[in-house]
Amino acid sequence: MENNKCDVILAHGVVATMDDANRLVADGAVALRAGKIVAVGPAAEVLREFTATEVIDCTDCAIMPGLVNCHTHVPMTLLRGLADDLRLDVWLYGYMLPVEKKFVSPAFVKLGAQLAAAEMIRSGVTCVNDMYYFEDTIAQTLADAGMRALCSQTIMQFPTPDAASADESLEACEAFVTKWKDHELIVPVVAPHAPYTCSGQLMRACAEIAIKHDVPLHIHISETEQEVIDCKRINNMPSVNWIHKWGVLEAKVIAAHCVWIDRDEMRMLKKHGATISHNPAANLKLASGIAALTDMLDEGVTVGIGTDGPASNNDLDHFEEMRLAALLAKGSTRNPVAVPARQAMRMATIEGARALHIGDKTGSLEPGKAGDVIVVNLDTLHNTPAYWKLARDPEALYTQIVYSGKAGDVRDVFIQGRPVMRARALLTLDETGIRAQANETARQIDQFLVEREGDVLRKLAAIGGVTQSESFEVQVKARLSDATAIIASVQNQTNGLKVLRHVHYRQYDTYFYFDNDPSRLRYREDERLDENGGVLGSRSRLTLVGATGEREYDHSVLLSRVRFFSSADRSLRFYREYFKPTREVSIEKDRLRWEVAFEDQEIFINIDRLVEPSATGNDMFLEIKTRTWSLKDAQRKAATIGDLLMRFGITDAQLLRQEYVEIAT
């Protein structure tokens, strides 16, 4: 046999090839030359056939393909631990989007990608599918770190941190794809974000770029149940059918999540060669659900494993992700033989590579494939004893790695034949410098949020448009045991009243109070009712009420109030979790409201009944209000109100100075 030269031989470990025969080689070796694997076999044979510049002893280690992380957002390492245990919308709209809007830049994504690359290499990941903004910078950063990566440039129909419009985004994406498509480590990918953030036309335009340049297309599909409910309501079909209708499946699709797809959708993905990234930890943490992994596998869909972004995981530990995929499949299907260790390890390696449409290049240890190899130390306490070394069941190696293995067991990492970690020391990244910079960025983000959240008003402003208004009102409130006479007077327009407008409301108010802020935030839902109590329509508003200036008159008060209004387009639950009030009071009231003319003034008359809390029993409340604009006008209006009170027979004893929220508590 001729003696060939090669660069490196990893020798004397157990080789888990992850080829289609699942060949294991005890005391095996892998030879690398010019970026590729040139031999895999028994150490004695490989060492006889090849002479290497360096032979690395791997006794008591597994020599295996590098792990493949099929879905993540690498720059989000910088947001890890920033905001956890929140509902998806609060997390996204309250924290991630505002912070991304403020901070995401080429410098930010570069630093985040470096931090992620360091963490991934240390945990044995040699190939990652990233999806974010400024992917050109990320591609350069990961290539510089020596990592293999799919870089999925995000496209949405809204402005993004790296594009003012979808058109601009598409154009930049195609330039990005053209620039990187022949790189040895990087595969550029077109990534329409999701069916709910991209129109059908935009998804089609993305698919056309992907097809034209023969690169994959990456997209979030059916991560949450709500998304699927909405898709069915709006498009009359589930998500996979919807993207198929727009021709997206003609591209080489990688669908992330797929927590809520059905069997027909799985078959449709399979038929078109589309693949899935299963992301169990993030799906649990954000409570999206548990994807039907075993059904996907039964249908023959190619499935890889992804960590999703480190802001929702909270790390890039692919050993844990592989283990969770195996455990969760068993527990959720009540089948202990579902997704056995070997299958989980295949999903984290060769099937992952196939899911990224690069299974011909990486994912298994076979001559001709890229030299993406990791050496995993099995000589540890948590891997003791070593049944896999003994006679009965060499396949116990898989259960050892999947059920007891840890990211920290990874000793050496080679990508494209080049060492990127040796004996746990990173060779392509300055770990100390990156960590210092990451902590500095975190400090800036923290400061931004502290300022933004410094008071309730700034927190309110951070999530949407706020309108300020200062109002001056003269008003009075009285408690009534019976409102019949007053209602009759208004309805019959006696006592000199002329009705301009009448509305019947049911009002649901929730007040948030804060220990560290004097403001009070009111969330109000108004239901406008018809004559039979049917709901004609409703609207929601947030009102931030600051301190109130008062001046007293006979029978009434002049109130000057600064208020901030914001339309409330999210749920009460969202605001509760976002503002985290110290105390909360809810009031439900029935309000008959009349706008009337009286003594040439425009006056509002409310007849209110508190439904909840019911402490005030059947008592009714009369409110008379009128807007004012000067002290003199206020004085005149106070007199008018006094006059009206007299006509209604209200005594001073009935007058109240409290607001409902105070009466209620």
Next chain:
Amino acid sequence: MENNKCDVILAHGVVATMDDANRLVADGAVALRAGKIVAVGPAAEVLREFTATEVIDCTDCAIMPGLVNCHTHVPMTLLRGLADDLRLDVWLYGYMLPVEKKFVSPAFVKLGAQLAAAEMIRSGVTCVNDMYYFEDTIAQTLADAGMRALCSQTIMQFPTPDAASADESLEACEAFVTKWKDHELIVPVVAPHAPYTCSGQLMRACAEIAIKHDVPLHIHISETEQEVIDCKRINNMPSVNWIHKWGVLEAKVIAAHCVWIDRDEMRMLKKHGATISHNPAANLKLASGIAALTDMLDEGVTVGIGTDGPASNNDLDHFEEMRLAALLAKGSTRNPVAVPARQAMRMATIEGARALHIGDKTGSLEPGKAGDVIVVNLDTLHNTPAYWKLARDPEALYTQIVYSGKAGDVRDVFIQGRPVMRARALLTLDETGIRAQANETARQIDQFLVEREGDVLRKLAAIGGVTQSESFEVQVKARLSDATAIIASVQNQTNGLKVLRHVHYRQYDTYFYFDNDPSRLRYREDERLDENGGVLGSRSRLTLVGATGEREYDHSVLLSRVRFFSSADRSLRFYREYFKPTREVSIEKDRLRWEVAFEDQEIFINIDRLVEPSATGNDMFLEIKTRTWSLKDAQRKAATIGDLLMRFGITDAQLLRQEYVEIAT
């Protein structure tokens, strides 16, 4: 302020006290003296107040209570990786029980406990609740390793590795409790294994010992759904009600698993101060299900976290277990704010200690409590950036530890004020020696299993009683297109036939074939049918058929067969997963069987029809068989059979030499 002496001050870390106010102290310190905590507070204050023999710098580390593992079987570290991805019964009856029966001894549990203690200390566990056999040895081993432990002595109504009978077991248990009950590190515990392995009386006897000596009682409750179905069927009530009926809840109960208990049972546990060990990884891996953790917490039950035995986990990593408890609660309830990080960390520390009924002694960092403290390095790549250090949200410390923390981040461990690990070096255990011994034990176990599984017969013998029988039969088989005439002849007793007995069977046969073994294993279910096809009864048998000796006669053959019979008290599925056949063939046939007298011989006549596979269509098969005991007798019987064939009008062309399993394939 006076200056006190103490042994050790852990200083300048962030102190997560896990006290009931969840106090966090940035730049904090903990002082230890004589086994106890004497001060917790800002480092400057503690260092001013106390002088220590040693001050340990904990900058960039968390100083927190040691983790509490509420349910495991520590000696089973030695069985880790031995048999995975199997159904519970195959795993238990095929591997765990036979290996335990053969190997479990005081020496075995000592070694396993040492291996486990090393792994637990390295992952920050300072207190464990073990449940196994020979707990006296385990108590001594864990105490020698410096660990705090509840040692739960298993009691069953069957013989166990450490007791020939339940009475002996009870007696030994009380002696064990008496011996250890005042130890500073060890709490002896009475552990009736489970309601399905202990009679009511036996559980009551256990409770009486626990109550008399005021020690806890540990028991497995409702781990699997089947267990609950059985309990309801047999006892007319669910498991918790059942143990309550027997007075078990009068003791300080720790119930492991509780995957299948209902709200009423939770309330009953709560009412009696009984606690739960939630073991998410093992419940997933063995596919028992997902326990309703949030319901338990809603009902106010004290819940701790357990890893369960390392043979079903497969490690003792309590960081992963804590993380999984937090993630799984969210995903399974679809509520992302369920079990937030702080709550998960409380369950792994103070609530865990309370679950073990020693919350007054350990689990939080408060003066007067035991010095069970760990120092966790937060200055790692996977914990970067460090938002918890910044102004906005110091509670991000909890999410950092729970969602990104790793067992390998634990730097120092103190138990009862004594260091057991410093800078990741174990101080009380010889890691190298323990690992070598564990590998030697594994080698012996592997050899035992190799021998046992060397051929199918030994594997069969390993799981139950096997009867050997050698039989000699003269037989013939013929294919019929119509069996009407023959059936009529037998039924009407013409042709000189006298019917002694008649049975109608439906037979379901599954044959297992093996590449490396010439034997064929048949699993047969016989259904005996009445005149209308109704099932009168059924039975299952396993038959191992070896090579068959043959001698040919006119029209028939003499067969000599060695067979091994075993009653099949487990399911076909069990045998499939246990024997792992290379190939499998299933046959279903309808059999009319007559025992007849003919020419003074006792003969069996079968009229068979193959239902599945249906390749033979409507053809019927005639089998005539008779037992023989000598060559001369065989010759005579062959002639008798020839005579009967002639009377039935069977030609030689209709005769078959194949067995049904051959005809079918």
